[in-house]
Amino acid sequence: MNWNQAFTVARTDLKQLIQAKDFWVPMVILGSLFFCVVPLILLTLITQIGSVEVIGQISGALEALPASAQDQIQGDTPEAQTGYALAVFLFAPVAVIVPLTISTAVGAATIVGEREKGTGEFLAHSPAGAREIYVGKLIASLVPGYFTTAVGFAVYSLIVNLTVGPQVGGWFFPTAQWWLMILWVLPPFLAICLSLVLRLSATVKSTAAAQQASGLVALPLIMIAYSQSTGVLFGAGYMPIIVGAVAWMIALFSLNRGVRSVTRERLLGVAST
Numbered sequence: 001m002n003w004n005q006a007f008t009v010a011r012t013d014l015k016q017l018i019q020a021k022d023f024w025v026p027m028v029i030l031g032s033l034f035f036c037v038v039p040l041i042l043l044t045l046i047t048q049i050g051s052v053e054v055i056g057q058i059s060g061a062l063e064a065l066p067a068s069a070q071d072q073i074q075g076d077t078p079e080a081q082t083g084y085a086l087a088v089f090l091f092a093p094v095a096v097i098v099p100l101t102i103s104t105a106v107g108a109a110t111i112v113g114e115r116e117k118g119t120g121e122f123l124a125h126s127p128a129g130a131r132e133i134y135v136g137k138l139i140a141s142l143v144p145g146y147f148t149t150a151v152g153f154a155v156y157s158l159i160v161n162l163t164v165g166p167q168v169g170g171w172f173f174p175t176a177q178w179w180l181m182i183l184w185v186l187p188p189f190l191a192i193c194l195s196l197v198l199r200l201s202a203t204v205k206s207t208a209a210a211q212q213a214s215g216l217v218a219l220p221l222i223m224i225a226y227s228q229s230t231g232v233l234f235g236a237g238y239m240p241i242i243v244g245a246v247a248w249m250i251a252l253f254s255l256n257r258g259v260r261s262v263t264r265e266r267l268l269g270v271a272s273t
Contacts, residue, residue: 001135005128009136013110014143027102027148034094034157035152036159036242043163047083080167087160088175095182098152099190100222102143107194108214110121110199111136113180134262138255141194153182185240188247193221199261 017023072088075081113199153174157184161171174182204210 002132003135005132006135006139009128009133010139013137013140017106017140017144023105024144027105027144030101031148031152034098035156039091039094039156040159040163042086043083043159046086047079047163069107070177074168075188077159077167080164083164084088084172085166087164087173088178091156094156095149095153095162095186095191096189096222099145099149099186100193102148103141103190103194104197104214104218105211106144107137107141108201108210109195109207111198112204112207112210113201116207128261131259134259137198137262138194141198143262144188149182160272162164176196180240184244185247188251189221189242191251192247193218195251195258199258202261214226214245 073081074084126133159172160173165171165173196217197210200213200217201210204213
């Protein structure tokens with residue numbers, strides 16, 4: 001495995017992606033909505049303005065949370081408790097949907113796109129081997145999703161601590177459960193999704209077909225990842241650690257199998273799909 005060649009492939013793809021404003025501008029808007037705009041409006045409305053109607057509606061929904069989650073809620077007032085619950089529990093999808101959506105969109109076009117742009121022949125005859133090309137494409141797909149998540153997560157943490165923190169006694173976010181979700185549970189599900197998406201991108205004949213197929217693959221994985229992430233945040237003992245370990249094993253196996261989908265013949269568009 002030549003990592004220099006893999007990183008060269010990844011850098012080339014990322015440079016092209018940075019120049020594609022029609023792709024990253026919508027992704028920036030998507031991340032901003034999930035991580036900044038919606039949380040800021042809701043948390044400010046609840047903690048600063050103190051909307052009785054909104055607090056009453058959300059407080060009713062909080063009663064449906066598991067007892068382990070209700071025990072974690074901090075704050076002495078309904079506003080503080082509602083803000084804490086929203087920040088820690090109910091905005092969990094942002095850490096799942098954003099990286100999976102962005103990385104899947106990149107991965108779907110990364111290999112079939114080479115053939116459509118006419119650069120597949122150049123890549124096929126490059127010094128990089130099939131494994132290096134696959135790993136480079138994988139890195140190029142992972143980086144945009146996780147970069148957006150890292151920046152968005154930092155901004156979201158700042159918003160939460162500035163709006164809800166004063167109501168619950170100081171800065172409290174991210175919690176231990178959030179770190180467990182971001183660093184242990186989410187990555188293997190993202191790797192599983194990308195291993196399947198890259199395999200599809202190598203076998204289909206057009207970017208449109210790759211995007212449609214990847215959407216069918218990503219949706220159930222997003223649902224599974226969301227359910228597991230929610231379980232982590234609600235507090236499920238050691239189960240999230242076990243689930244994450246199993247997911248990592250599946251991810252490594254799937255990634256290893258996915259390497260076989262990238263061949264020089266497919267990059268040239270002469271292999272049977």
